Amino acid sequence: MMELIDYPKYNEKLFVQTLSNGLTVYLQPKPGFNKTTAVLGVNYGSIDSEFMLNGEKVIQPAGIAHFLEHKMFDKKDYDVFELFNKTGARSNAFTSFTKTNYLFSTAESVKANLDILLDFVQIPYFTQAKVEREKGIIDQEINMYQNDPDNQAYFKMIASLYPESVLANDIAGDIQTVAQITLEDVELAYRTFYRPENMSLFITGKLDPNEVMGWIEENQRQKSTQDPIRLQRLLTLPVASKETILHTEMDVSRPKITLGLRGRDPVLTGRAGLKYEIAISVMFDLFLSENSVEYDKLYHDEIIDDSFSWEFENERGFHFAVINGDTDKPLELVKRLKEIIAAIPAKIGDLQTEFQLQKNELFGNYIEMMDSEEAISGQFDGFIGEPVTIYDEVEILKSLTLADVLDVAKRFLSQATIQEVMIQNPNR
Amino acid sequence: MKYEIAKGIRLITIPTTKFKNSKLVINFTFPAKHQNYAKLALLAELLENCSAQYNSELLVSRQLSKMYGASFGVTVLRYGNQHTLQVSITFPNDRYLPPKSELSTAILAFLKEMIEHPFVDGDQFNAAYFRIHQGNMIHYLDSIQDNKAFFSTLALQRLYYPNDPDHGNFLMGSHQEMSQISAQDLYAFYRWVLKSAKITILAGGDLASDRWIAGFKRFSSFTDRNLKPYQLRVVPAPVSKVQRATKVIAGSQSVLSMAYELPIYFGDDDYFAAVIFNQLFGGSSRSLLFTNVREKNSLAYDIHSSYNSLVGMVSVQAGIDFKDEARVTQMVADQLQQTTDGQYADELLEGVKQALINQHRSEADHLGSLIEKQYLQQMMGFSLDDSKWEQQVSGVTRSQITKVAKQLTLRVIYQLNSRGDK
Structure with missing residues (x-):
């Protein structure tokens, strides 16, 4: 039976059903829209390269999840893009630290596209030759990332925050680890993680919930059942080393500085996790967004410019913040950022007016997202124990108080460890 | 209104x-x-x-x-x-x-x-x-x-x-x-x-x-003004030979870029054939460039072509290993020849048309796209309702595509050359 979650304030509805094979389906119709967007998510990302399977420890080469994502498109005598080309749909896939997502969007033939999506992800075709051929393409993808200083700054930062752990590797791995990947690795990873109970399907846009759920059930009935497994993911995150500035040389126009904060307080999930995430966002906005006096000061002191930004990630088992910008005064920026961050718990209580203003802005941002199927589906995470859509997030935001933000700020900041990465051109 | x-x-x-x-x-x-x-x-x-x-x-x-x-x-x-x-x-x-x-x-x-x-x-x-x-x-x-x-x-x-x-x-x-x-x-x-x-x-x-x-x-600066009409299309001056340039950089990847003149503009009779040509050549993930350079020969992760119908230009860009530059440059020329010769499956052509129609319908879900579309039509004085637009796309023939492809003239090859010394 489909469960209905109603959002009357926004004229929106969410239908949820977990099928008998364990696949959970979320349908969020957008009446009046022409297009349908579907995301099939696998709860499997770059950090899942070490695990216990049926009591035995497995360690796989870095980059295996991303490699598998590429390989899913390559079938015996065709490429999956050919199938989507016939229906005219757009399709794509991407791998993050904790997830692999496969998606399409289309204004035509939703059923045909859904079958293509479910079948290509659930019916693999791997061979030795195909595994080898993919390595050349992925090498060029890795080279492309390595040519991008912002990308390098980000991943070097994560590696500094989480040294000697699976997080220290780039999502795609590197050319050496990709070279090590074998057909057996790919098959084992697929059997372990690409299971219906480890997947979620989120569809939004033009759709009739009963009809679409019927199509999905029909498709899933044709898939054979898999033997149960005992899986335990191993995520060991050794204690961060002492704070350092990691210096890297690249041909950049100006120094790039990145400051990272690794949270060491418990990582929450579900609504509590989203509330935590929203509270941290508001906290950083109050001190580092264009609305803050601190940002204004840094800007007018010409220490930062429009390249300055920050982000916070609350993922499965870890959370961190990354702040970065191009600057001619990297050490001054680091010093000032650390002073600003250290003062947050003491200052935040006085910012009631600014807090209301920030909530106002975020509220409007959520309304803006509600017009975008990409934002609605992109924001949804099917693996946090309960369905939480942007329509739920906006309610979490509304009920958020400044005391909540202060509480979360203290929890995060009091234990967080800090690292810096600086990318500079030695010839400038 | x-x-x-x-x-x-x-x-x-x-x-x-x-x-x-x-x-x-x-x-x-x-x-x-x-x-x-x-x-x-x-x-x-x-x-x-x-x-x-x-x-x-x-x-x-x-x-x-x-x-x-x-x-x-x-x-x-x-x-x-x-x-x-x-x-x-x-x-x-x-x-x-x-x-x-x-x-x-x-x-x-x-x-x-x-x-x-x-x-x-x-x-x-x-x-x-x-x-x-x-x-x-x-x-x-x-x-x-x-x-x-x-x-x-x-x-x-x-x-x-x-x-x-x-x-x-x-x-x-x-x-x-x-x-x-x-x-x-x-x-x-x-x-x-x-x-x-x-x-x-x-x-x-x-x-x-x-x-x-x-x-x-009520905007006091929004007062009457006299406007002189001018030509929106950009027609480049002819060149006698292909312009080539190379810049050597430190980095992990070379970037190969090529530009062709295509004297077909938004609203021209062959406009839709030109759009479809580009999708077949390198504009889609089933294009000849993507299939042959990336999927079959593993020479690139990103390779694509773009068609700018206001300036009459088709460009190609690929991130590659420096040692493959000559090979990839030749392969791009080969894929253009294949498109000219009509060496692609009917199924691919039909899919490309279907994808354009699909995207056109999808645009109606983005307010920004609706506004941009309206503006372009006003500016260019060329508009078609959705069903006529789709008819035009569906009606494009192989011979029209060949006619378009024959009009491409290579003007520039630019290489950002990295020998992998990061």
Whole structure:
């Protein structure tokens, strides 16, 4: 039976059903829209390269999840893009630290596209030759990332925050680890993680919930059942080393500085996790967004410019913040950022007016997202124990108080460890 | 619906209740001259960040937060020969805001303030404000080299139009041009823009048009103006041989860029055949370039072609290993020949058509796309309703595609050459 979650304030509805094979389906119709967007998510990302399977420890080469994502498109005598080309749909896939997502969007033939999506992800075709051929393409993808200083700054930062752990590797791995990947690795990873109970399907846009759920059930009935497994993911995150500035040389126009904060307080999930995430966002906005006096000061002191930004990630088992910008005064920026961050718990209580203003802005941002199927589906995470859509997030935001933000700020900041990465051109 | 605010100033409404937000776009346009590029880019930056009343970036930002995080931006664009200063704002509809909210009055007042009351002292932009944003723009221009693909695209464009800086130069100007602008010159330039530009306002969403017409009529700078027509299409001067250039950089990957002239423009008889040609050649993930260079030979992760129908150009770009440059260059030529010879499956052609129709229908779900489509049609004086548009796409034949492909002339090969010494 489909469960209905109603959002009357926004004229929106969410239908949820977990099928008998364990696949959970979320349908969020957008009446009046022409297009349908579907995301099939696998709860499997770059950090899942070490695990216990049926009591035995497995360690796989870095980059295996991303490699598998590429390989899913390559079938015996065709490429999956050919199938989507016939229906005219757009399709794509991407791998993050904790997830692999496969998606399409289309204004035509939703059923045909859904079958293509479910079948290509659930019916693999791997061979030795195909595994080898993919390595050349992925090498060029890795080279492309390595040519991008912002990308390098980000991943070097994560590696500094989480040294000697699976997080220290780039999502795609590197050319050496990709070279090590074998057909057996790919098959084992697929059997372990690409299971219906480890997947979620989120569809939004033009759709009739009963009809679409019927199509999905029909498709899933044709898939054979898999033997149960005992899986335990191993995520060991050794204690961060002492704070350092990691210096890297690249041909950049100006120094790039990145400051990272690794949270060491418990990582929450579900609504509590989203509330935590929203509270941290508001906290950083109050001190580092264009609305803050601190940002204004840094800007007018010409220490930062429009390249300055920050982000916070609350993922499965870890959370961190990354702040970065191009600057001619990297050490001054680091010093000032650390002073600003250290003062947050003491200052935040006085910012009631600014807090209301920030909530106002975020509220409007959520309304803006509600017009975008990409934002609605992109924001949804099917693996946090309960369905939480942007329509739920906006309610979490509304009920958020400044005391909540202060509480979360203290929890995060009091234990967080800090690292810096600086990318500079030695010839400038 | 179209309304005249004054002579040379038009308001076009795109009413719809489908979305939870509304969007306004104001385009100030005039013929593209390279002497204006850096100036208009800096002007956009200055109009976006402060005004007389909101005389700091902080105050503008907080006013936008008060208006429920309205997204406000000022940017520069080039449509063929048309230089464009674009002011846009997106904001939530009242019904989703707290009871009795009425946002449009505040939005109109904000736009009037930002456009008509810039942050000036006497006859120049505020000196400190000007200096800091001029510096930021220079930093931005310097940082383009960090983005290898974009850097290559700009180099390709320069080589494509030798001795033609109006079309060859980057739309944001150069470091040198940017640093030579004075606060006084720029304010004089802005007064000229306000007085003489053609102005097209597009209003999309759940909006009461009467209120917007009345509101824009109150803009004191929106007065009658005489506009001279000019050609929007860019036709490049002929060249006797292919322009080639190579720049050696330290890095992990080479970028190969190529540009062809294709004298077929938006609205021409062969326009749809040209769009489909590009999708077959390198514009889609089933194209000949993607299939043969990437999938079959593993020579690239990213390889694609683009067709700009306002300037009549097809370009190709690929991130590759430096040792494969000659091979990939030859393969690009081979794929063009294959397209010319019609060596592609019927199924691929049908799929490409289907994908274009699918995307066209999908665009109706994006307010920004609806507005852009409406604007292009107005500007080019060429419009088709959706069913005619789809008929045109479906009707394209193999012989038309061959005819298009034969018209491509290679003009530039540009290599950003990295030997892998990071």
